[in-house]
Each structure stands twice: as C-alpha cells, then as structure tokens.
Amino acid sequence: MPDNMPSDCANRAATEPAFSLYTADEKRRRDASPWTLVQGVLAPLQFVVFLVSTALVWRYLSTGTGAEVATASVVIKTLVLYTIMITGSIWERDVFGQYLFARPFFWEDVFSMLVLALHTAYLAAVMFALLPVTEQLYLALVAYLAYVINAGQFLWKFRLARRQSAAAEQQAVRA
DSSP states (O other), rough: OOOSSHHHHHHHHHHHHOOOOOOOHHHHHHHHHHHHHHHHHHHHHHHHHHHHHHHHHHHHHHHHHOOOHHHHHHHHHHHHHHHHHHHHHHHHHHSSSSSSSGGGGHHHHHHHHHHHHHHHHHHHHHTTSSSSSHHHHHHHHHHHHHHHHHHHHHHHHHHHHHHHHHHHHHHHHOO
C-alpha cells in the first residue's frame, strides 16, 4: 500500500464489491478449474523461456554469433505464449463464462492482444524473410518488452486477488 493511502481506504479497496476481483461464485469456479493449475505451471515456465531467449538474443546482437539458436528460442517462446493464451482463455471461460475480455481481466487481455500481435509479426518476419535477422531479433525484443508489461499486469492482479482473499478470511474470522 502506498505510504500516502489511509489504511481505511486500503481496507475498503480490499473488501468493497466495486474493487473485488472475483465474486464468490467466480472464486469457487477459479479454485475448482484444472486450468488454474495449468496457468500456475505455464506462467513461470514461460518466464524462464523468456529469460533464456532474451540472453540468447542479446548474445547474438552483441557478438553476431548464434543467430539460429536465438531465432529458435524466440520461436519456442512464442509457442509457449500461444499455449498460455489458449489455456488462459479456457480458464477465463471456466471462471467468468467467456473466453476473453472478462471484466476483471479486460485490460490485461487487451494488452495480451498486442503481445500476441508482436510475437506473430516476429514469426511472419522469420517465416517469410520479411526482415534481416538482426531486425527480426529487435522485433523480438519489442515483443518481449510488451510481454514484460503484460506479465506485470497479471502479477498485479494475482497480488490483488491474494490481498482480497486475505481480507475476506480476516472478515470471516471476525464474524
């Protein structure tokens, strides 16, 4: 919580329905969905693939060696991204009743479309040789920057959900 936010605002933000990430039914569906675990496994896996790929891309851009392995790593990262997006859409349907743009994750999904578009543009550039390898890998880095921003959005929502769950548990104990 920011230092300048009064504690009663933080408590209200964590407990009022207007700030609630999940309704009680959505939380129950989230906890029951097998796709919650799938997302919990794929998200850190994607981050590890991202870190390795970023290192390989930087290695190529700084030394001029390893173009093939850097390219392959970005393709793998993109395939993992597609996988997490598809399974995330199924999760969203299980929890919120729609595949994308559910109320709590609307802006994350909007930004995810940009991330997908950039990664797909990279694949097109590679498959159809639309750009030289160096420019392809710069495009990959732009896609990676968008991915980092999008991952931050989801981590913030994850943290918000944990805080709201903790606040709900404290209210239940007091009641």
